[in-house]
Amino acid sequence: MSTPADYLPIxxxxxxxxxxxxxxxxxxxxxxxxxxxxxxxxPFECGIESQENARMPFSIKxxxxxxxxVLFDVEIIFMYPWAVNFKDMGMFGFxxxxxxxxxxxxxxxxxxxxxxxxxx
Amino acid sequence: MTLPIFYILAMLSxxxxxxxxxxxxxxxxxxxxxxxxxxxxxxxxxxxxxxLFAVHIIVYAGAIMxxxxxxxxxxxxxxxxxxxxxxxxxxxxxxxxxxxxxxLLAAVKSAEPVILDTSASGVGLVRHVGLKLxxxxxxxxxxxxxxxxxxxxxxxxxxxxxxxxx
Amino acid sequence: xxxxxxxxxxGIFMDSGExxxxxxxVVAIFGxxxxxxxxxxxxxxxxxxxxxxRIGPNRAGPFGILQPLADGVKxxxxxxxxxxxxxxxxxxxxxxxxxxxxxxxxVVIPWGESLVINGREYELLITDVNVGLLYVFxxxxxxxxxxxxxGWASNNKYSLLGSLRASAQMVSYELAMGLSIIALVMAxxxxxxxxxxxQQAGLQWNAFYQPLGCLLFIICAFAECNRTPFDLAECExxxxxxxxxxxxxxxxxxxxxxxxxxxxxxxAIIAALYFGGYNFPFIDSLGLSHNVQTILGVLIxxxxxxxxxxxxxxxxxxxxxxxxxxxxxxxxxxLIPVAIINVLVTGIVILWRNDLF
Numbered sequence: 001m002s003t004p005a006d007y008l009p010i011x012x013x014x015x016x017x018x019x020x021x022x023x024x025x026x027x028x029x030x031x032x033x034x035x036x037x038x039x040x041x042x043p044f045e046c047g048i049e050s051q052e053n054a055r056m057p058f059s060i061k062x063x064x065x066x067x068x069x070v071l072f073d074v075e076i077i078f079m080y081p082w083a084v085n086f087k088d089m090g091m092f093g094f095x096x097x098x099x100x101x102x103x104x105x106x107x108x109x110x111x112x113x114x115x116x117x118x119x120x
Numbered sequence: 121m122t123l124p125i126f127y128i129l130a131m132l133s134x135x136x137x138x139x140x141x142x143x144x145x146x147x148x149x150x151x152x153x154x155x156x157x158x159x160x161x162x163x164x165x166x167x168x169x170x171x172l173f174a175v176h177i178i179v180y181a182g183a184i185m186x187x188x189x190x191x192x193x194x195x196x197x198x199x200x201x202x203x204x205x206x207x208x209x210x211x212x213x214x215x216x217x218x219x220x221x222x223x224l225l226a227a228v229k230s231a232e233p234v235i236l237d238t239s240a241s242g243v244g245l246v247r248h249v250g251l252k253l254x255x256x257x258x259x260x261x262x263x264x265x266x267x268x269x270x271x272x273x274x275x276x277x278x279x280x281x282x283x284x285x286x
Numbered sequence: 287x288x289x290x291x292x293x294x295x296x297g298i299f300m301d302s303g304e305x306x307x308x309x310x311x312v313v314a315i316f317g318x319x320x321x322x323x324x325x326x327x328x329x330x331x332x333x334x335x336x337x338x339x340r341i342g343p344n345r346a347g348p349f350g351i352l353q354p355l356a357d358g359v360k361x362x363x364x365x366x367x368x369x370x371x372x373x374x375x376x377x378x379x380x381x382x383x384x385x386x387x388x389x390x391x392x393v394v395i396p397w398g399e400s401l402v403i404n405g406r407e408y409e410l411l412i413t414d415v416n417v418g419l420l421y422v423f424x425x426x427x428x429x430x431x432x433x434x435x436x437g438w439a440s441n442n443k444y445s446l447l448g449s450l451r452a453s454a455q456m457v458s459y460e461l462a463m464g465l466s467i468i469a470l471v472m473a474x475x476x477x478x479x480x481x482x483x484x485q486q487a488g489l490q491w492n493a494f495y496q497p498l499g500c501l502l503f504i505i506c507a508f509a510e511c512n513r514t515p516f517d518l519a520e521c522e523x524x525x526x527x528x529x530x531x532x533x534x535x536x537x538x539x540x541x542x543x544x545x546x547x548x549x550x551x552x553x554a555i556i557a558a559l560y561f562g563g564y565n566f567p568f569i570d571s572l573g574l575s576h577n578v579q580t581i582l583g584v585l586i587x588x589x590x591x592x593x594x595x596x597x598x599x600x601x602x603x604x605x606x607x608x609x610x611x612x613x614x615x616x617x618x619x620x621l622i623p624v625a626i627i628n629v630l631v632t633g634i635v636i637l638w639r640n641d642l643f
Binding site: 008009010013017018020021022024027031032033034035058062065066072073076080083084087094104108112117119 | 443618626
Binding site for chain 2: 007061063066068074080082084103106108110
């Protein structure tokens with residue numbers, strides 16, 4: 001039987017890994033030389049003087065990809081408990097998922113037809 | 121052994137939730153919210169709801185918050201451009217939130233604690249969740265597919281409208 | 287409130303002997319991951335040199351074997367530069383998250399069967415959780431933040447573009463990856479990685495039953511690790527260094543190093559899920575004692591993993607980079623539909639073989 005105690009080693013790994021990360025960041029901070037100049041701390045723009053800052057709006061496409069990702073991700077998560085029980089549910093479960101997937105595919109074809117995923 | 125873990129997790133949850141509101145930069149707020157989701161996933165784990173734990177991390181912390189972060193990065197958020205709210209709006213916000221808090225507090229106070237040994241039955245494990253979901257709750261499951269369909273159509277419409285504007 | 291919390295189910299905590307073993311094992315796996323990742327950087331340069339008919343690193347120690355150490359020391363001693371306009375806290379947090387998520391994925395991998403020491407059996411895996419594959423999926427989905435935060439905090443246009451591209455790519459391929467595992471889960475009926483490995487005893491490797499799923503998973507693993515041909519995030523001809531343009535010293539080291547750890551862990555997961563893990567044919571007919579058999583299994587597992595690490599490098603130095611629209615089209619319009627078809631075909635085959643129609 002699976003209990004929350006199974007996750008204790010994961011917590012251990014987290015402690016070990018974050019300990020290593022913090023230690024390394026701290027040590028490099030101490031070891032490295034510090035010769036800071038104003039120019040060195042400017043954002044790198046291939047030697048040209050930097051223009052404004054990088055907080056700028058970007059293509060809506062990325063936003064759309066993120067929204068669709070959330071939707072698809074939830075649908076995929078729905079399929080995991082189904083896949084685990086697939087052999088027990090047999091034909092009934094398969095038809096159930098077929099209906100779910102057909103609705104999913106309708107949405108998917110709509111997205112592609114409307115060119116929502118077209119990148120120039 | 122479990123009690124201190126519970127208290128530590130609960131304190132972290134409350135701290136992160138407070139920092140979401142208090143943090144000055146929107147991106148920091150989002151990151152505190154992600155941390156808050158992790159502590160809540162920890163609470164699910166304490167209840168042996170392992171599937172819910174994984175889903176909470178994948179969907180909330182790993183997908184929805186990516187979208188949030190994208191939106192906040194997409195909006196042109198320089199610190200100077202953050203709009204100042206009027207005093208009335210602030211008072212209204214604080215009082216509504218305070219009232220909601222009181223209602224929740226009252227609800228929690230009158231609630232009967234239920235002791236359920238979830239570890240013995242394995243209620244929260246994937247297999248059990250799947251059996252319930254795909255037999256008893258078949259209809260809601262199929263209806264949720266319709267919901268996803270409408271959400272997809274909505275997202276595409278929204279994206280196209282925005283694209284033609286700019 | 288008090289009695290409510292006492293009822294929180296924890297089952298039986300491990301006894302102290304097992305706890306100490308787990309601690310040692312966790313530290314050992316962490317160390318091995320770092321070591322393998324270090325020597326992957328060396329191997330990568332040697333493989334690249336071999337494929338391009340060069341010699342590769344050969345100055346530090348015999349055959350340049352100490353090169354990774356020299357690189358490490360260099361990373362430690364470099365000046366750390368935090369740009370004045372950056373968000374300092376997040377600038378440091380980015381690479382840390384990247385490194386952490388890369389290390390955390392490996393905990394559910396079974397490295398071998400079990401060792402019997404003084405009559406007690408110690409399993410050679412850190413933990414076996416009920417939602418093993420979903421855990422892997424979850425940690426991978428958190429990995430996106432390392433790149434997003436790092437790129438955004440730098441306050442540099444190249445970094446921002448690089449991180450946007452990388453994160454959009456990673457989330458897209460995460461979907462295909464999730465779908466490709468579903469067919470495997472249908473056949474296995476479990477999410478526990480250990481059980482999946484145990485089911486592949488002998489030569490019943492999932493790669494033979496799930497060839498399409500296996501291919502999809504490997505492609506997605508390449509994309510998740512940001513390896514060529516999917517390394518648009520750091521394509522130097524357009525974006526300088528991509529999301530880590532502004533990074534220096536060990537923080538840059540973390541980004542680069544995390545990539546190699548992720549590569550190692552992905553190779554191990556590919557080997558465990560689709561290529562039998564520590565199983566190899568005729569394991570029982572050799573008549574070896576249990577411990578020797580386990581150690582042999584571990585070596586076999588590492589051999590398989592090394593092969594996939596080599597595959598990562600081989601592909602990197604053979605195939606050119608995708609264009610961004612090609613990359614997104616492949617992820618959304620090819621891999622996702624193919625993965626769904628794979629799920630359906632797997633379903634039909636399983637129903638047919640078990641006479642469930």
